[in-house]
Each structure stands twice: as structure tokens, then as C-alpha cells.
Amino acid sequence: MARRLFFAEPLPAASPPQAVVRGPEARHLTQVLRARPGMRMELSAGGDRFLAAVARVEAGAVIFDLLQPLAPAAAPLGPRVIAAIFKFDRFEWMLEKATELGVAEIQPLAAARTDPRLARAAAGRQERWRRILQSAAQQSRRAEIPRLRPPAVWSDLAAEPPAEPGEARLLLSEDPAASPLASRLAAPLPRLITLAIGPEGGWTEADSAAAGGLGFVPVSLGPRILRAETAALAALAYVLAVAPWP
Numbered sequence: 001m002a003r004r005l006f007f008a009e010p011l012p013a014a015s016p017p018q019a020v021v022r023g024p025e026a027r028h029l030t031q032v033l034r035a036r037p038g039m040r041m042e043l044s045a046g047g048d049r050f051l052a053a054v055a056r057v058e059a060g061a062v063i064f065d066l067l068q069p070l071a072p073a074a075a076p077l078g079p080r081v082i083a084a085i086f087k088f089d090r091f092e093w094m095l096e097k098a099t100e101l102g103v104a105e106i107q108p109l110a111a112a113r114t115d116p117r118l119a120r121a122a123a124g125r126q127e128r129w130r131r132i133l134q135s136a137a138q139q140s141r142r143a144e145i146p147r148l149r150p151p152a153v154w155s156d157l158a159a160e161p162p163a164e165p166g167e168a169r170l171l172l173s174e175d176p177a178a179s180p181l182a183s184r185l186a187a188p189l190p191r192l193i194t195l196a197i198g199p200e201g202g203w204t205e206a207d208s209a210a211a212g213g214l215g216f217v218p219v220s221l222g223p224r225i226l227r228a229e230t231a232a233l234a235a236l237a238y239v240l241a242v243a244p245w246p
Helices: 023-032 088-101 116-139 181-185 205-213 228-242
Strands: 005-011 018-022 040-045 048-058 061-070 080-084 105-109 167-172 192-197 217-220
Touching: 005 023, 005 116, 018 023, 018 040, 018 048, 023 048, 023 061, 040 061, 080 088, 080 228, 088 105, 088 116, 088 228, 105 116, 167 181, 167 205, 167 228, 181 217, 181 228, 192 228
Parallel strands: 005 040, 080 105, 080 192, 167 192, 167 217
Antiparallel strands: 005 018, 018 061, 040 048, 048 061
16 A cells, blocks of 8 residues: 655754654644654655655654655646636635646636636635645645645736747637647647636636737637536646646
8 A cells, every 4th residue: 555645844954864744734644643653654845755754743743754765656747727716616626636637836817707706715715725735736646736826817917927938828718719729739749838727607808818918829628618627627637648747
């Protein structure tokens, strides 16, 4: 049976090398797994994976000795997702599954058709969403947690650098004139892919214009109208199947 993976903070002054798990994960280790000295786990510390053994248990913390580095369980994956905010239960399910698939970064977006109440509440969900990402990363044995950016609107993103050479920015669209996603992933493959997924009800003309100004090209997943979370995962799965990251 595979060992559990936990995220830990390296202790830079420790010799031999050590790392610490704090907070809810430490409580899980002590109260559920009954952590005791000598128990072995896998840790992600500083972006690297280690075989580690419990050195001691303290109040609110579990200290580990880092026994040996481990090879990554899987190649790092790098698609980015800009996700228009939609109903939180479905949005959070999307966050979990996108993490399992290998998304590198998630940017929540208040689009024109995002429910204003959800847009206002999104900032207060950041810590919960980070916990969801961490839990999904542990479950899928990823060494790093996807980056979660603060909620934004299109005008916020306009202040960021333009598309890099070799980057594909793709706006999932219901427009019948949009080209198929597959046509944008032909050789040579893009070095970086950013997917923008719309809200319930789809993008407005203003959204599409704002995205176009940032270099996004509309693409289609086919003739069916998909829920936002379905579209996000279908697009991610396809991207990772044809353009795996080294």
C-alpha cells in the first residue's frame, strides 16, 4: 500500500534535515493516524518529495526526519485555468478534479454573468479553496499544490504581461464559428496553455472582447452545451492527453 503524502515546511537549521507538519494536517496525523516516533510517511517539502520518519510529536506540530529524497511520482504538468466563478459546490468540485488532472494555476474570475453574490463571497472562500487544492494534491500524490490566485475581473488581468512566445490562450466558447480545440493543439505544441472557462450562461460579448484583447482565441469542445465544470475538465483532460508537460 502506498504511504500517505503530506505537505511539510522544511526546517532549514535542522541537522540532520527535518521538516514540520502543522495545523489540521498535524491534527490528522496525531488524532487519526496516531503518529508516533519512527512511523514513516512521504512528505512534500520545498517542492521535493522525501521518505520521512516521525521524529517527535509536539502541540500542534509533527516533526519529521527526512530520510531520503524520492523521485517525483509523475511529471510536472502545467496548464493554467481562468475559471469564471459559478455555484460554489460545483466550482469546488472542479477545483478538486482539476488538481488531480494536473493544473498548475487557477485564476477565479468574476465574469459578466457571474452571480454578484458569489463574486462578493469568493474572496472569503480562498482559504477553503486552498485546503481543497492541498487535499486533492495529496490524494493524487502531487509534490506541489496548484497556485490559487485571488479573484479578479478582466480589467485586473489586462495589467499583466502579454502572452509569451509559444503560449496558447484559449477561450472555451459556444460560438458556432469557434474553431475546434484540437485545431489549436497541432504540432508544434504550445509551450504553455491557458484555458478560460466561462460561467453558467456563457460569456457575454463584453467578456469575449476583453479576452480577445488579452490574446485569447475562441475554441469549441463540440456542439453540446456543457456545464462549466464539465467543460473545464473535458478541456484539461484533452490538453494533457495531447500536450503533456516534460
